[in-house]
């Protein structure tokens with residue numbers, strides 16, 4: 001079910017046990033003329049998709065959720081929505097699993113901080129890490145509507161009870177931190193938090209305000225990174241994320257390079 005704030009804001013949810021891909025369902029809805037503000041949520045996907053044609057594993061009990069909206073914002077602003085989703089989910093987790101987040105004091109209910117980094121962190125562009133392992137990924141897709149406007153599909157996959165093994169990087173599930181957690185609880189927290197952050201983004205503060213919050217909990221700032229881009233690999237120091245959401249890397253010669261899309265690996269390997 002939808003939490004009160006999301007329902008009051010006019011969102012709907014359609015829930016499934018098992019589907020191919022919730023992003024595919026959301027695109028089909030946009031094609032069929034649905035005006036948006038609808039979530040497709042499932043406990044399992046058999047054809048979950050990642051970025052650039054990669055697969056996303058969604059075993060039963062995890063959360064696959066896709067929101068379809070038709071924003072009024074200009075097309076150039078729309079890529080910012082991936083960051084809205086990242087920040088919204090990060091804030092939702094901070095409420096759900098305070099032990100993981102309070103260390104940073106960022107969203108701390110009691111405002112405290114012991115000066116340590118949060119165990120949950122955002123990894124550019126669209127991953128969530130817990131203790132350095134991937135627990136969630138976000139896939140943003142766009143579909144031009146025949147009726148006008150652009151439908152944006154924001155898909156988020158969360159490892160609630162299981163994470164795949166044998167990946168080239170560590171993955172983990174929320175149940176490792178709280179065995180009682182379930183997908184419905186995670187979805188409700190996400191849907192509630194989405195409303196809050198979308199209102200901030202849409203209400204005039206835009207991507208810069210969202211990025212400001214994103215930066216506060218970014219993984220790997222100051223670290224050596226290798227960024228895999230269509231044109232090759234760029235190595236350097238991860239300096240920051242600019243207000244538009246570009247990854248800023250300083251290369252060996254001291255040049256600051258702004259990156260729009262790519263896969264980031266921490267460390268020198």
Ligand code: BT5
Nearest residue numbers: 021023048049050051054056057065137138155156157171
């Ligand atoms: C992502 O892609 O991280 C975006 C994933 C988005 C999934 C959601 S679920 C709801 C909606 N419906 C869909 O069909 N998709 C969205 P990317 O950064 O490309 O990461 C994909 C890569 O992560 C794969 O190539 C694997 O190496 C790895 N991977 C696959 N499943 C994983 C999982 N459950 N946990 C962690 N890593 C995973």
